[in-house]
Amino acid sequence: MASRRLLRAASAGDIDAVDALIREGADPGFQDRKGTTPLMLACEHGHVDVVRSLLAAGAPWNELDNEGHCAGEYASAGGHAELTDALIDHAVSAEMVLGAVSRARPREADLTYLSQPVRYDGDDKLLDTENDAVMMDWEAPLMRIHAQVMCAGKGDTLNVGFGMGIIDGYVVNENETRSHTIIEAHPDVHAHMLRRGWDAKRGVRVEFGRWQEVLDRIIRENESLPDGEKRLFDGVNFDTYGEDYDDLREFHALLPKIMRPGGVYTYFNGLAPDNIFFHTVYCRLAQAELASLGFDTKFDVVDIDTRDPEIWRGVKRRYWWGDKYFLPTCTLTGAAGSE
Ligand SMILES: C[S@@+](CC[C@H](N)C(=O)[O-])C[C@H]1O[C@@H](n2cnc3c(N)ncnc32)[C@H](O)[C@@H]1O
Structure with missing residues (x-):
């Protein structure tokens, strides 16, 4: 299955395979049994170009694995500080766009x-x-x-x-x-x-x-x-x-x-x-x-x-x-x- 192959390619840092699999329709947000995503594996191993490709394809930056860890934590656990910073920049930009969208919609007050x-x-x-x-x-x-x-x-x-x-x-x-x-x-x-x-x-x-x-x-x-x-x-x-x-x-x-x-x-x-x-x-x-x-x-x-x-x-x-x-x-x- 393409999404599983994407996990392996992301982990190995094979950017050509990652791009080809995304073009074929592999899900960039795919999670295996442990909740691990291709983005988490690319972050763990410090594959900057793969991370960039996955984010551009819509991989969620804030997904959690079954133990509650996100891609940013995989990057810092792997010792890839620059990657952690790049992920933070991406997350802030993405949330600012989402914020602009949410501001445009009327919100109902939660009075619970x-x-x-x-x-x-x-x-x-x-x-x-x-x-x-x-x-x-x-x-x-x-x-x-x-x-x-x-x-x-x-x-x-x-x-x-x-x-x-x-x-x-x-x-x-x-x-x-x-x-x-x-x-x-x-x-x-x-x-x-x-x-x-x-x-x-x-x-x-x-x-x-x-x-x-x-x-x-x-x-x-x-x-x-x-x-x-x-x-x-x-x-x-x-x-x-x-x-x-x-x-x-x-x-x-x-x-x-x-x-x-x-x-x-x-x-x-x-x-x-x-x-x-x-x-x-x-x-x-x-x-x-x-x-x-x-x-x-x-x-x-x-x-x-x-x-x-x-x-x-x-x-x-x-x-x-x-x-x-x-x-x-x-x-x-x-x-x-x-x-
Ligand atoms: C965490 S407490 C504030 C603690 C305060 N800083 C102190 O030093 O004790 C939060 C307070 O905000 C009030 N609150 C919640 N929603 C509010 C709202 N929309 N407008 C005004 N007050 C609100 C709550 O009733 C509560 O008293």
């Missing part, structure tokens, strides 16, 4: 998480109905530096997603700001905020609703206000739950409309945290898309340690395995209101 109750479990966890963690206090050191990043300009700050209010606590107690707005959509979290008096704190404004609706309103109201009175922010943090990269991308597209030039944006960088290759692709993708919106993005490496099993007691799924966190600092260098 927001329509079910959440509960605070002691002082260290916020859990959903499945006992999946919405927020945990091991993230506090990360929240502290996110707060420092968003408050660097000592101006008007916006945090999207209250959760346990850890970052908002750091903003209010350890940083100087002109004002601090918090957008929160979950009714149980909002009720908790009111019980804790967040709506009455000096300089704090609580906006109850999904950021999609709250920001839409702020942007519309701004349109009829003179420049000096528009509600714009100098520091923004984004950390929601139950949303995906398409939501983050949608949020990013709104930033130039709600931020002042020179303002700083940061987001909880937790996309695909258990696969360093996918995580890198997401970092680079966000960086490229933010660049097209006028942002200059850098990532600072922060050490974290989540090995203590006690941290995860009572939580259905451990969601963080690595010992490094890539803290994004995104500075708006383009003009506010630009696309």
Whole structure:
């Protein structure tokens, strides 16, 4: 069968056979019993021209074998760093095209998480109905530096997603700001905020609703206000739950409309945290898309340690395995209101 022969040719680096088999109709995304693809084998053995041919023929860069490994991991395990970089470049370009396509289509909001109750479990966890963690206090050191990043300009700050209010606590107690707005959509979290008096704190404004609706309103109201009175922010943090990269991308597209030039944006960088290759692709993708919106993005490496099993007691799924966190600092260098 042509697809099996393609596997062998890709592994051997026989570019002529690979090209001929693809022309004959062999499936470039074929997977054997172990889930291995021709792209994985070409990556493992460092056959650059075969990798290029397979990608051009539509081989998926993000397929996983039965053990959960992708082609990028085969390349780095084989010691082919340049190939890993080339795969990352390919993945970012492919995802940017897909992003442009998805932006053109209307998306339906997934309200599953927001329509079910959440509960605070002691002082260290916020859990959903499945006992999946919405927020945990091991993230506090990360929240502290996110707060420092968003408050660097000592101006008007916006945090999207209250959760346990850890970052908002750091903003209010350890940083100087002109004002601090918090957008929160979950009714149980909002009720908790009111019980804790967040709506009455000096300089704090609580906006109850999904950021999609709250920001839409702020942007519309701004349109009829003179420049000096528009509600714009100098520091923004984004950390929601139950949303995906398409939501983050949608949020990013709104930033130039709600931020002042020179303002700083940061987001909880937790996309695909258990696969360093996918995580890198997401970092680079966000960086490229933010660049097209006028942002200059850098990532600072922060050490974290989540090995203590006690941290995860009572939580259905451990969601963080690595010992490094890539803290994004995104500075708006383009003009506010630009696309
Ligand atoms: C991970 S927690 C935020 C944790 C927070 N950074 C802290 O320091 O505690 C995510 C929060 O985002 C809220 N959220 C989810 N979707 C939202 C949306 N579309 N708009 C606003 N808030 C949302 C959740 O209800 C939850 O409170």
